[in-house]
Structure formats: structure tokens, C-alpha cells
Amino acid sequence: MTAKQRVIRVSTEQPTYAVTVLGTEISIDVNGFIPRGATSFDVRGTSGLRVYVIYNPKLVTKPIGAVRWPLNSEVEVIVASNDPSSVVNDNKVRVSYYGPTGETLIANAWLYLTCMAISLDADTSRTGVVESTANNKTKWTWGPHGEGAILLVNCDRDGPSSGNLDNAYPSVRSYEDLQDMSLMILSTQGPAGVFDSHKLLLHISMFDAGKVRVFHVNGNTSLSSYEHVLGSDKLSYAVKRSDGKARHSFFVEGLAFPDADFAGLVSLNATLLEQPSQDLPATPVFTDTVVFRVAPWLMTPNTLKPVEMFVCSIVRGQNTNQKFLEAIKILAKEANCKLTICPEVENRGDRWIQDEMEFGYVEAPHKSFPVVFDSPRNRGLKEFPFKMILGPDFGYVTREPKNGRISSLDSFGNLDISPPVTVKGKEYPLGRILIGSSFPGSGTRRMAKVVRDFLYAQKVQSPVELYSDWLTVGHVDEFLTFVPAPDRKGFRLLLASPLACLKLFKEKQKEGYGGAALFEGLGRVGRITLDEILADEYLRSDSRYVQSCIDWNRNILKRELGLSERDIVDIPQLFTLEHSSATALFPDMVNMLVLGKRLGIPKPFGPIIHGRCCLEEEVCRLLEPLGLTCTFIDDFFSYHVLSGEVHCGTNVCREPFSFHWWNILP
Structure with missing residues (x-):
């Protein structure tokens, strides 16, 4: 045209x-x-x-x-x-x-x-191939019929293992590094004599220059021949003249993810300039432009297949986790999931690997790789994501508040994502991010603005903010999780429920088991009978309060995820209030590990009736009809008494979605 x-x-x-x-x-x-x-x-x-x-x-x-x-x-x-x-x-x-x-x-x-x-071309049709027939390269459009090129943030490390992210260097460090970049081709055809009075310029605006870096292949294909031609300190590049038909290959790498101050769009331009005399300034004759969108960082829900699980080993001190580790090893083997154990010399006594990082990925038509998002909590595991996970085809990103102020809500146990949902006709094929925050008008703890801004800026997994500040630790994984299901929406939302727990205990009491007790056989922990629990007015009052907090979130989740009551399973769980914030009385069963159809659930040490824990029996009754296998893992002294559970102590990298993010209609 x-x-x-x-x-x-x-x-x-x-x-x-x-x-x-x-x-x-x-x-x-x-x-x-x-x-x-x-x-x-x-x-x-x-x-x-x-x-x-x-x-x-x-x-x-x-x-x-x-x-x-x-x-x-x-x-x-x-x-x-x-x-x-x-x-x-x-x-x-x-x-x-x-x-x-x-x-x-x-x-x-x-x-x-x-x-x-003259044509500047990239993969604007999103097929993985650069085509020179694209008509609309200056606009980026969403949807299955959309057009526009895609750029990956080159945030892995294909070069030397001791180095920084690949995009920290203004050079191509390996041939593998090129695979993470997007190919852009500048084609020219016509008489060479035109360039006696004209020149061809590749250029970028000063506003976009800090977001990308462009390399030009000069001469042979040795690494040294890839010249850095555009970037934050290089706004233009004069393409060398050539005779007749020419094809110049450029490789473009992303330097920055979408964020509060960056919508994710970058324009690269090729301009033919007329300059009949060196004494006169050049004037533009023609400009061709390609618009790239930087691929967002994407989270993965529990319903996606697990690829690799991470857990810490703690061998020193009173609360070692070696028994816990043995159970995790068995579960990982049964789920056919790779297990990586972070030794104590690397975790420095920090067992909360879920809080330290969140696994996601980036995707372009030509390439996809996982990317770990490192939280700003900065405790013993602070160096682990960068030193031990960043590597070839495994990227890294982090966000740190400039003032250094963080709270427990900045840990990534407070970050989750739903499976794909449809809400009032609007599809969220990549799910919706869930962030724990403070109740409107109360509390001061919130996830750091730089982290929230980053999550919102990715755009394709539209975040939902929940109320988690009522908890002592304050993480959403303390009261919710998602498990796969064979029917309906393909999943169930599990919510902790004090009222469901009290109802179960009352039923057992009426059946004559009021003397059955929590924490039987734990030794160091005093047993509490059902009669004592049900007679405790403070516990009943605490339960009503906690249930009201969870119900507030229940309504948000139903509204924002398009759920009905049939999509929700109430998991019996009691909490107690300490200094006006809630802590799980017994191991928090929704804080579980989901590996396909296998669940690693905190062993609740509930009342034993007919030789079986009635809490475990109830959870199996609720979840096994969904085709799920429940394995109860003893984390009482290794995690629970330290205010965490199985999910807090594990982390899972999962396969990406089969749905391509650029096909969304946000």
C-alpha cells in the first residue's frame, strides 16, 4: 500500500x-x-x-x-x-x-x-520469521489478528557464569546470546550512486534509547563483528553504503521490562537523508519505522505442570528440616519433578524460599525462557536467585524500593496468581495476579510501590488486591491456594475456613469424641481437646473475626475471578489472634505444595478418631474426588512454629502457558 x-x-x-x-x-x-x-x-x-x-x-x-x-x-x-x-x-x-x-x-x-x-523489517506477523511484506509496522496491536514485533528483555546469562545479566554488557558475549534478541533487517535496492548525495541513518529517540540496544553484523559472523550501534549513548548510526541490493542484519535486545514509567513500546527508525553538500544540513526524504513491544514478565499458576522444585536444607539449630526434606524428595519423585536443594551455606539459615522469589517467564515468537523475580526482602537467601538460578536461558529481574523500606507483605508468599478465568465475558487466559494488601482505611503494610507498579505494568495478568494485613505474617498463601480439577473451570479455589473447622469439630463432639485432641503425640506441644476448643470463647470470637476477613476476600475473588460457590472449597483451619493479628493454630493446610495432581499438605496433627486424623480425613474427602492425591507432610517444628508452612518452604518453576500473551485483548 x-x-x-x-x-x-x-x-x-x-x-x-x-x-x-x-x-x-x-x-x-x-x-x-x-x-x-x-x-x-x-x-x-x-x-x-x-x-x-x-x-x-x-x-x-x-x-x-x-x-x-x-x-x-x-x-x-x-x-x-x-x-x-x-x-x-x-x-x-x-x-x-x-x-x-x-x-x-x-x-x-x-x-x-x-x-x-528501502524497508526496515522485523517479525511483525509474530510467526518467528522476519517478513518484508508487512504493511503496518508503526502500530502495535493486540489480539490473534494483531500485528507488531516483540522484544525480549535479555535478562539471562549466556556468557561467563561469573558475569552479570547479558544485557548489562554493550557487546554480544556468545552465539547463544543472539538467540535472545530479535532480528531486524534493513533492506535496500537501487543504484549505489544515490549515496553520493544521500545517506541512510538508523536511529532511535532519546526516550526509547535506554530501553534497547541494537547490534549490527559487520563483515563475518564472529562475535567481534557484532557492532553496538544504538543504545542509551548512541542515538543514530549511519549505515555504510553498498552497491546495488543490500541486506543489513541487526539484533535488538531489551534492557527494561514494562514499568510505571515505561509502557513497553519502542520505535526504531531507518531514514534516508538528502545531503547534496557537506556544508548543508541533511533533510529527510523517507522514514521507515518498526515498533516493538517488550515482552512482559509472566507468572504461572498451580495448574501448570511443575518442572523444577526448590527447597532449602537446614541442618543446624533446633528447627532442622531433614525429616521435611525426606518427605519432599519422595513427593518430587512421585510427581516426576526435578528437585534442587539449596544447602545451608547458600541459604545462610533462611528456609523461606517461597518468600524470596517468584518464578515466571518471558516469551517472544522465536524464544521463551523462565525468569526468576527476586523479592526485595533481602534476608539469608538474598544472593541465591542471582548467583544460583540466573544462567543460560534462565533470566532474572528484581525491584528494590529506593528508600529501602520493606515489610512482610513484600515477600512473595504474598504474591500468587489464579488459573485462567472469564469474568463477565472478559477473558483472562493467563490468569490474574493476586497481591495481599491492607484493609481499606486500616493498617500501614502494603507491598512496596515499585513491586506493585512492576506487576501492574506487565498488563496481561491484571492484578487483584486482597486483604492480607489481618495476618501476623500477612501473606495471601496463608488463606488461599488453587488446585487443578477435571471439571468446571479446571480448578478449585481453596480457602481456609475457621467456621468449617468448628463445624467439623462440633460434629465429632456430638459423635462422642470431645476428648480427642489436637497435637497428640507432639511431646513439646500441649494437647488441646475438642471440648476445650469448642468451650473457648476467645477462640470462637477470633474465628468469627478471621472468617469475616476471609469472607471479605472471598467476595473479591468471586467478583474479580468470576467464581461461584461451587468453584470454592472450604478447608478447615483455625487461627488465633496475637496482638490483633492472626496466626494459624495448627499447621495451615491451604499453605500447600501443588505438583500436578499431587499435593504436599502440612500435617495438621488434628484429633485422632478411629485411628485417623479427622482433619486429614476431611481434606481427603473434599479433594480426592477431584483426582488429587493428598500427602500430609510434617512441618510442625521445622516451619509451622516459625510462622510458615510447606508452601512457604518450597518453590516451583512451572511450564509456560500454551496461550501466547500477545493474543490477549486487554
Whole structure:
């Protein structure tokens, strides 16, 4: 599709010479230098050109017979080339001026045109292949029929293992590094003589320059031949002239994820400049532009297949976790999931690996790789994500508050995501991020603004804020999780429920088991009978309060995730209030590990009835019909008494979605 490019003025006093670009049009100003006595004109072009006249039929009458157009501002001559020129000035346009009778030729004006083919191209069709036929490269559109190129933040480390992220260096460090970049091709075709008075410039705006880096392949394909040509300190690059048909390959890497101050769109431009003399500034003739969108960081829900699980080993001190580790090893083997154990020399006594990081990924049509998001909590595991997870095809990103102020809500046990949902007809095929926050009008703890801004800026997993500040630790994984299901929406939302727990205990009491007790056989922990629990007015009051907090979130989740009560399973759980905030009385069963259909659930040490824990029996009754296998893991002294559970002490990297994020209609 052609588009009007510029106006060229012609004169009867001397020929006019111009360069045009294939696929564009020029408008010839025939009224600028009208010879004396002329009242009409006609126009002819050589066979390589398309010449036609645009006019306003309300003001101008189209000539009949001999084509003589009136010299009128409502008449416009348009010229476009059919093919690139083979030599300079091989196309001609003649404008002939006539007197009042239309028979007397007064003068001719000549225009000599040279046509160049110039195209800046990327994978705007999102097929993984760069095509030179794209029409709309200057706009980026969403959806399955959308167009626009995609750029990955080159945040892995394919180079030396002791280095920084690949995009921290203004050089190509390995051939694998190139695979994380997006190919962009600048093609030219036409006579080399054009570049005696013209030059071709690749350039970027100062506002976009800090977000990308561009390398040009010069000469051979050795790593040293990849020249850094655009970036924060390089706003333009003069492409070296070449004879005839040329194809320049560029590789573009992202330096920054979308964020509060960056919408994610970047424009790269190729401009043909006319510079007939070194003493005069150059003027633009033609610009081709490609718009890239930087791929967002994407989270993965429990319903996606686990690839690798991470857990810490704690061997020193009173609360070692070796028994816990043995149970995790068995579960990982049964789930056919790779297990990586972070030794104490690396975790420095910090067992809360869920709080330290969140696994996600980035995706472009040509490449995808996992990316770990490192939380700003900065405790013993602070160095682990960067030192031990960042590597070839495994990226890293973090956000740190400038003032250094963080709270427990900045740990990533307070960050979760739903499976795909549809809400009032709007689809969220990549799920919705869940963030724990403070209740409206109360509390001061909130996730750090830089982290929240980052999550919101990714755009495709529209966050939902919940109320978690009522908890002592304050994490959403203390009262909710998602498990896969074979029916309905493909999952169930599990919510901790004090009322469901009290109801269960009352039923067991009526059956005559009021003397059955929590924490039987734990030794160091005093047993509490069902009769004592149900007679405790403070516990009942605490339970009503906690249930009201969970119900507040229940309503938000139903509204924002499009859920009904049939999509929710209430898991019996009691909490107690300490200094106006809640802590799980017994191991918090919703704080579980989900590995496909296998669940690693904190062993609750509930009342033993007929040789079986009634809490475990109830959870199995609720979840096993969904095809899930429940394994109860003893985390009491290794995690529970330290205010955490199985989910807090594990982390899982999962397969990416099969749905491509760019097909979303946000």
C-alpha cells in the first residue's frame, strides 16, 4: 500500500532531480512555477512510473479528449514508482504547460526520478520469521489478528557464569546470546550512486534509547563483528553504503521490562537523508519505522505442570528440616519433578524460599525462557536467585524500593496468581495476579510501590488486591491456594475456613469424641481437646473475626475471578489472634505444595478418631474426588512454629502457558 510521501516542485527553467522510495508517492507541485500565459497542463511519465491526477469534481471538470488540466489548486499530480531504479535518474516526468486554447505549448518542466527500495523489517506477523511484506509496522496491536514485533528483555546469562545479566554488557558475549534478541533487517535496492548525495541513518529517540540496544553484523559472523550501534549513548548510526541490493542484519535486545514509567513500546527508525553538500544540513526524504513491544514478565499458576522444585536444607539449630526434606524428595519423585536443594551455606539459615522469589517467564515468537523475580526482602537467601538460578536461558529481574523500606507483605508468599478465568465475558487466559494488601482505611503494610507498579505494568495478568494485613505474617498463601480439577473451570479455589473447622469439630463432639485432641503425640506441644476448643470463647470470637476477613476476600475473588460457590472449597483451619493479628493454630493446610495432581499438605496433627486424623480425613474427602492425591507432610517444628508452612518452604518453576500473551485483548 502506497502512502503520500512529500511534495516536489518542478520548474521550466531547469530540470529537477529527486530520489523516491518504492511504496511511497510524491506530489508534484505544478503550480509553483507557472510560465507566463499558461492556463492548463498535461503530464506524462516513463513506463516505470504510475502518474495520475487527483481533483475535486465539484470544482474542476475533467477534460474530455486531449488531456489538458486547468492550472488550479484543486488539481494534484501524483507519481509512484513501479520498481527500484537500475541507474540514477532512469525515470522521467514531463509537465507540459499550454496557453488558453490548449493547443499552444508554452514550456516543459522535467523531473528526473531515481527509485530506491528501502524497508526496515522485523517479525511483525509474530510467526518467528522476519517478513518484508508487512504493511503496518508503526502500530502495535493486540489480539490473534494483531500485528507488531516483540522484544525480549535479555535478562539471562549466556556468557561467563561469573558475569552479570547479558544485557548489562554493550557487546554480544556468545552465539547463544543472539538467540535472545530479535532480528531486524534493513533492506535496500537501487543504484549505489544515490549515496553520493544521500545517506541512510538508523536511529532511535532519546526516550526509547535506554530501553534497547541494537547490534549490527559487520563483515563475518564472529562475535567481534557484532557492532553496538544504538543504545542509551548512541542515538543514530549511519549505515555504510553498498552497491546495488543490500541486506543489513541487526539484533535488538531489551534492557527494561514494562514499568510505571515505561509502557513497553519502542520505535526504531531507518531514514534516508538528502545531503547534496557537506556544508548543508541533511533533510529527510523517507522514514521507515518498526515498533516493538517488550515482552512482559509472566507468572504461572498451580495448574501448570511443575518442572523444577526448590527447597532449602537446614541442618543446624533446633528447627532442622531433614525429616521435611525426606518427605519432599519422595513427593518430587512421585510427581516426576526435578528437585534442587539449596544447602545451608547458600541459604545462610533462611528456609523461606517461597518468600524470596517468584518464578515466571518471558516469551517472544522465536524464544521463551523462565525468569526468576527476586523479592526485595533481602534476608539469608538474598544472593541465591542471582548467583544460583540466573544462567543460560534462565533470566532474572528484581525491584528494590529506593528508600529501602520493606515489610512482610513484600515477600512473595504474598504474591500468587489464579488459573485462567472469564469474568463477565472478559477473558483472562493467563490468569490474574493476586497481591495481599491492607484493609481499606486500616493498617500501614502494603507491598512496596515499585513491586506493585512492576506487576501492574506487565498488563496481561491484571492484578487483584486482597486483604492480607489481618495476618501476623500477612501473606495471601496463608488463606488461599488453587488446585487443578477435571471439571468446571479446571480448578478449585481453596480457602481456609475457621467456621468449617468448628463445624467439623462440633460434629465429632456430638459423635462422642470431645476428648480427642489436637497435637497428640507432639511431646513439646500441649494437647488441646475438642471440648476445650469448642468451650473457648476467645477462640470462637477470633474465628468469627478471621472468617469475616476471609469472607471479605472471598467476595473479591468471586467478583474479580468470576467464581461461584461451587468453584470454592472450604478447608478447615483455625487461627488465633496475637496482638490483633492472626496466626494459624495448627499447621495451615491451604499453605500447600501443588505438583500436578499431587499435593504436599502440612500435617495438621488434628484429633485422632478411629485411628485417623479427622482433619486429614476431611481434606481427603473434599479433594480426592477431584483426582488429587493428598500427602500430609510434617512441618510442625521445622516451619509451622516459625510462622510458615510447606508452601512457604518450597518453590516451583512451572511450564509456560500454551496461550501466547500477545493474543490477549486487554
